[in-house]
Amino acid sequence: xxxxxxxxxxxxxxxxxxxxxxxxxxxxxxxxxxxxxxxxxxxxxxxxxxxxxxxxxxxxxxxxxxxxxxxxxxxxxxxxxxxxxxxxxxxxxxxxxxxxxxxxxxxxxxxxxxxxxxxxxxxxxxxxxxxxxxxxxxxxxxxxxxxxxxxxxxxxxxxxxxxxxxxxxxxxxxxxxxxxxxxxxxxxxxxxxxxxxxxxxxxxxxxxxxxxxxxxxxxxxxxxxxxxxxxxxxxxxxxxxxxxxxxxxxxxxxxxxxxxxxxxxxxxxxxxxxxxxxxxxxxxxxxxxxxxxxxxxxxxxxxxxxxxxxxxxxxxxxxxxxxxxxxxxxxxxxxxxxxxxxxxxxxxxxxxxxxxxxxxxxxxxxxxxxxxxxxxxxxxxxxxxxxxxxxxxxx
Amino acid sequence: xxxxxxxxxxxxxxxxxxxxxxxxxxxxxxxxxxxxxxxxxxxxxxxxxxxxxxxxxxxxxxxxxxxxxxxxxxxxxxxxxxxxxxxxxxxxxxxxxxxxxxxxxxxxxxxxxxxxxxxxxxxxxxxxxxxxxxxxxxxxxxxxxxxxxxxxxxxxxxxxxxxxxxxxxxxxxxxxxxxxxxxxxxxxxxxxxxxxxxxxxxxxxxxxxxxxxxxxxxxxxxxxxxxxxxxxxxxxxxxxxxxxxxxxxxxxxxxxxxxxxxxxxxxxxxxxx
Numbered sequence: 001x002x003x004x005x006x007x008x009x010x011x012x013x014x015x016x017x018x019x020x021x022x023x024x025x026x027x028x029x030x031x032x033x034x035x036x037x038x039x040x041x042x043x044x045x046x047x048x049x050x051x052x053x054x055x056x057x058x059x060x061x062x063x064x065x066x067x068x069x070x071x072x073x074x075x076x077x078x079x080x081x082x083x084x085x086x087x088x089x090x091x092x093x094x095x096x097x098x099x100x101x102x103x104x105x106x107x108x109x110x111x112x113x114x115x116x117x118x119x120x121x122x123x124x125x126x127x128x129x130x131x132x133x134x135x136x137x138x139x140x141x142x143x144x145x146x147x148x149x150x151x152x153x154x155x156x157x158x159x160x161x162x163x164x165x166x167x168x169x170x171x172x173x174x175x176x177x178x179x180x181x182x183x184x185x186x187x188x189x190x191x192x193x194x195x196x197x198x199x200x201x202x203x204x205x206x207x208x209x210x211x212x213x214x215x216x217x218x219x220x221x222x223x224x225x226x227x228x229x230x231x232x233x234x235x236x237x238x239x240x241x242x243x244x245x246x247x248x249x250x251x252x253x254x255x256x257x258x259x260x261x262x263x264x265x266x267x268x269x270x271x272x273x274x275x276x277x278x279x280x281x282x283x284x285x286x287x288x289x290x291x292x293x294x295x296x297x298x299x300x301x302x303x304x305x306x307x308x309x310x311x312x313x314x315x316x317x318x319x320x321x322x323x324x325x326x327x328x329x330x331x332x333x334x335x336x337x338x339x340x341x342x343x344x345x346x347x348x349x350x351x352x353x354x355x356x357x358x359x360x361x362x363x364x365x366x367x368x369x370x371x372x373x374x375x376x377x378x379x380x381x382x383x384x385x386x387x388x389x390x391x392x393x394x395x
Numbered sequence: 396x397x398x399x400x401x402x403x404x405x406x407x408x409x410x411x412x413x414x415x416x417x418x419x420x421x422x423x424x425x426x427x428x429x430x431x432x433x434x435x436x437x438x439x440x441x442x443x444x445x446x447x448x449x450x451x452x453x454x455x456x457x458x459x460x461x462x463x464x465x466x467x468x469x470x471x472x473x474x475x476x477x478x479x480x481x482x483x484x485x486x487x488x489x490x491x492x493x494x495x496x497x498x499x500x501x502x503x504x505x506x507x508x509x510x511x512x513x514x515x516x517x518x519x520x521x522x523x524x525x526x527x528x529x530x531x532x533x534x535x536x537x538x539x540x541x542x543x544x545x546x547x548x549x550x551x552x553x554x555x556x557x558x559x560x561x562x563x564x565x566x567x568x569x570x571x572x573x574x575x576x577x578x579x580x581x582x583x584x585x586x587x588x589x590x591x592x593x594x595x596x597x598x599x600x601x602x603x604x605x606x607x608x609x610x611x612x613x614x615x616x617x618x619x620x621x622x623x624x625x626x627x628x629x630x631x632x633x634x635x636x637x638x639x640x641x642x643x644x645x646x647x648x649x650x651x652x653x654x655x656x657x658x659x660x661x662x663x664x665x666x667x668x
Contacts, residue, residue, distance in 0.1 A: 016564070029546075275554075279558060344532070
């Protein structure tokens with residue numbers, strides 16, 4: 001009964017309701033998007049790490065993989081210690097560097113390890129001997145090479161002075177796909193020893209990753225990851241050792257700004273919802289004092305009046321939830337498009353990942369803020385002095 | 396010529412006697428504070444995994460100029476002479492970049508063309524081009540902020556529209572009386588629009604006040620968080636003018652719409668006849 005009255009009250013002022021719903025919808029959409037922003041980065045990081053599939057990483061102290069040119073000059077002891085650890089199933093040593101084909105730079109990764117999951121061969125086959133190389137699509141396209149062609153690699157860009165510097169002839173054996181490749185980046189995979197020889201740094205690696213036993217399809221339990229990381233850190237105090245959660249938090253620290261931005265904007269969205277519902281209902285109750293007093297004089301109980309005002313709030317919020325969800329879903333795509341224009345972002349990196357979980361959470365939080373905001377005008381409406389109000393309104 | 400030691404270094408305070416004269420090194424102030432190193436101290440540096448270390452005397456400290464691109468950098472910097480770094484890293488005749496300072500009036504474009512024509516395996520850039528390229532991320536973030544600002548303006552406008560409609564409906568009766576006693580529509584328009592513009596500008600003033608406080612908080616928090624002197628947020632004159640400009644425009648548009656909506660009502664209905 002009171003819900004029907006509330007519906008009529010809301011529909012009586014269509015323009016006002018429309019503007020209120022527009023404002024509330026944007027607030028709900030923004031809240032949903034900020035929740036998506038907060039979770040989207042976590043999901044992306046996790047997806048990238050999951051696609052690579054290794055749980056423990058050993059890097060030069062204070063660095064993260066590929067964030068600096070730093071290398072472990074002597075990687076042998078690290079790999080030996082990992083291979084001796086019974087909890088570790090396999091390791092992969094990686095040395096990243098920039099090489100050149102003519103004057104074009106090529107990001108080369110030297111890798112060594114069994115059953116690697118760092119990249120996927122999509123055509124041809126993987127490297128098997130020191131003079132073989134696999135390229136990503138960008139590199140194959142830029143160098144106009146196909147499987148079976150040879151490629152002349154140099155450590156430095158070709159020039160008049162360096163014309164006589166040594167080149168290394170490599171045979172292209174396949175085309176690969178790397179999950180964390182940068183857009184337009186030309187990437188190649190070579191045997192680790194070949195890259196070390198070209199760089200004249202025998203034994204050097206950028207990082208070593210380890211896959212633990214018992215987690216072939218997914219990751220090994222976190223406790224085990226931490227235990228392995230701790231034992232390696234104790235053996236190599238000069239290096240940084242990361243388990244999955246430590247790596248995730250280290251990566252997220254670099255994007256702390258977005259997390260905090262999302263938190264601040266979420267709070268503001270909730271505040272706007274609260275204020276909007278409180279102001280609209282308070283003025284609405286003031287406008288309908290006579291009507292409410294008449295209802296009370298006809299025998300409507302205080303609780304009924306309260307439920308009428310709360311129903312009005314719920315109705316406004318329900319309409320806003322519908323429009324806000326749709327708006328939030330599309331807005332997430334638009335905002336993601338803006339942020340992913342940023343250079344140096346890995347391909348497939350997403351800031352906003354539209355998800356029903358975040359939409360439902362935004363609706364629940366906005367609903368709670370709206371109902372709390374409606375409580376005060378509802379109490380005020382229920383406590384109207386009937387004779388006095390009827391006298392003022394009628395006379 | 397100094398060179399930034401980009402190699403990861405392991406630094407430890409030395410208490411050992413020096414075997415050979417130690418070379419000078421300048422450390423980043425934050426590193427000095429974190430490791431309680433004072434000028435004149437001797438530090439031992441070695442590459443990760445290496446067993447041999449080299450002794451250097453800390454000749455001073457420096458704070459890197461504020462650089463937004465390096466804000467998430469966790470590694471610390473040290474400066475030493477290029478020959479010292481070459482000896483330390485056992486890598487000769489290599490530099491990351493060479494920077495040139497031109498004589499006043501020199502033709503930058505022709506020099507750039509001449510350098511790039513040499514084909515010596517490098518590429519020359521103007522400082523401005525490098526700055527523009529490295530600030531691309533911040534341009535993207537700025538676009539993101541603009542999109543959020545636009546949504547905030549939309550929310551504010553819809554909020555104001557709802558309030559103005561409520562206000563106008565509350566005033567229906569008195570406005571009806573005003574029309575009956577001969578007050579012109581134009582005057583009523585002016586009053587309602589004036590009231591809406593005033594309300595919007597009061598909101599803008601409160602918003603600017605909150606923005607100033609938030610801006611101070613943001614600067615203080617992020618400067619401490621990232622240990623930097625960068626200015627993260629600044630409220631400039633044109634921001635304030637823009638805020639009041641948007642508020643006034645929204646006020647005029649919504650006031651006009653609300654009054655037009657009001658005048659569509661039948662005067663007898665308004666007066667309750």
